[in-house]
Amino acid sequence: MxxxxxxxxxxxxxxxxxxxxxxxxxxxxxxxxxxxxxxxxxxxxxxxxxxxxxxxxxxxxxxxxxxxxxxxxxxxxxxxxHVRLEATAWKGMIADLTAQIVPDLIDLAGARIDAHRLTQRLAKALRRLPEIDRDTLLLYAWGNLDYASIATAMEVPVGTVRSRLNRARRQLRRAAGIETLEQETDYGRTDTAPQHA
Known part of the structure; x- marks a missing residue:
């Protein structure tokens, strides 16, 4: 092949x-x-x-x-x-996306009411992300791309991808009321360079 x-x-x-x-x-x-x-x-x-x-x-x-x-x-x-279509689709997708992007946030919230409020805050934070940060985040979470592949898709350096994901995660953590100093991690994916022939 x-x-x-x-x-x-x-x-x-x-x-x-x-x-x-x-x-x-x-x-x-x-x-x-x-x-x-x-x-x-x-x-x-x-x-x-x-x-x-x-x-x-x-x-x-x-x-x-x-x-x-x-x-x-x-x-x-x-x-x-298709921004308008995407905006109407957000409601049904927020819980799934937040579970993928910010691990264990729903578990940390505890009660259902807290989880519902957390989801609303995260949805608002996701909508407020700059478009380039949101696109980068969605390529990571839903496109299942590693950092190097996102860099290729967005036509930017890998360092820019790291910055965008780090900034987006920080905003989501802040919206969730979680402030951490943890290192940026490419959860479960190997950060490899693009494959060359």
Whole structure:
């Protein structure tokens, strides 16, 4: 099986080969978009993501083996067009997102009323995050990307990803009433450099 960068390179000569990339990554792009916008809008974002990727395939960095961060970066930029849809979808997603982003906060809250209030404060804090910080956080939590892959998706250095995630976590901890001096941790993911051929 050819790696993604080989598929993209070959698609310049044989456009039909690009369908392999769709087969490999469509479900990841769909899941990421669905968590942010819901299933109906996710179909549109997924389709548009691959259309944009196909049109821009000549600009792809062929030294990067895995195209998923590139595709999720395209999807993230496309979803900015769907901000209103995302705002209405937040309510159903907040509890899931907070559980992924800030481990054990709900357990620390104790009572259900406290957990409900905590969820409301965290939802408000998430809405107030700058768009670039929120996108970075969602690529981490829902895109399941490590720091290096987020950097590729957002087209920024890894240090910028670390800063954005650290700033977002600090704001969420503050909203939750938890002040800690703990080191930034890439929970459960290996912080690796982008894969190169």
């Amino acid at each position: 050819s790696p993604d960068n080989d598929v993209i390179e070959r698609s310049a000569r044989e456009p039909a080969v690009f369908a392999t990339l769709y087969d490999r990554h469509a479900s990841s792009v769909f899941r990421y978009a669905a968590q942010r916008l819901g299933d109906h809008a996710a179909d549109d974002v997924m389709s548009e993501t691959f259309l944009v990727a196909f049109e821009r395939r000549s600009a792809y960095d062929l030294t990067v083996v895995d195209a998923r961060p590139w595709l999720l970066g395209i999807a993230t930029r496309l979803m900015r067009k």
